[in-house]
Amino acid sequence: MPTIQNSDLRRALADRIRYYNELGIYDFYQRECPAPESTNALEMDQREEMSPRKAAAPTNIADQNMFEVLASKPEQSVVDSVGALMLIREDLGDCTRCKLHQQGRKQVVFGVGNPRADLMFVGEGPGADEDQQGEPFVGRAGQLLNNMIKAMGILREDVYIANVVKCRPPGNRTPERDECDTCSPFLMRQIAVIKPKVIVALGAVAAKNLLAINAPMAELRGRFYDFMPTGARSNDPNWQGSKLAVTYHPAFLLRDPRQKGEAWKDLQMVMKYLGLNPPPKSES
């Protein structure tokens, strides 16, 4: 592993990594680099002058130890998932990383639920009620989601609920590519802390962002995918990733209730995997 001799360059690299950490980016990938043709230190330093592209592969030029220290996520220092989620929330802060922060959002809607949940639901983004209350899925779609969870024989408090973007897109428009790309690293970190057995992606936006697959809902539903959040280090022998299932977003089901039966089939697949049974029908 090459090391950096030039102290200015080391400082520049450290600043650049901090800059990416500020954006919520902690994961960098090593690219094989050919042996340098010249051993002239000045020439090498000039060639390695920092640029965003170079910074995406800093281990080409970085001292491994410095890089590991600077690039580790804050939550990796704690084992307790409640504390780890709090650290991610702190890191997010009063976020201004994407343009949604200046398009009328009242607050960042982080996520809610059991930090050690076996089951996690991921939606698209907060709506007006969620923005108002600071909690995902609390409006009409949230009520329907609560009913869906109850029909699975569990409670809302048993699961964890979050969205791909944490700020309300204006007029409830679909979040844009750059907004999803900027915000989703925080969702990935939440998933890596919670380590759910199953994630249910609610709607096409959540599914496409989590799976990086551009396909219609009809093709995405009806099966499990193996899912490991981007950047998660598989250093936990008890967690090798989640199963991910796709179903309709509750807001869509409110508009087209005929699809509720299809959504129920998706949830039954999840229940079977988790060993859940629907609650007994109450006699009246």
Ligand code: SF4
């Ligand atoms: S949507 Fe996410 S990245 Fe954009 S401002 Fe809100 S919290 Fe930050």
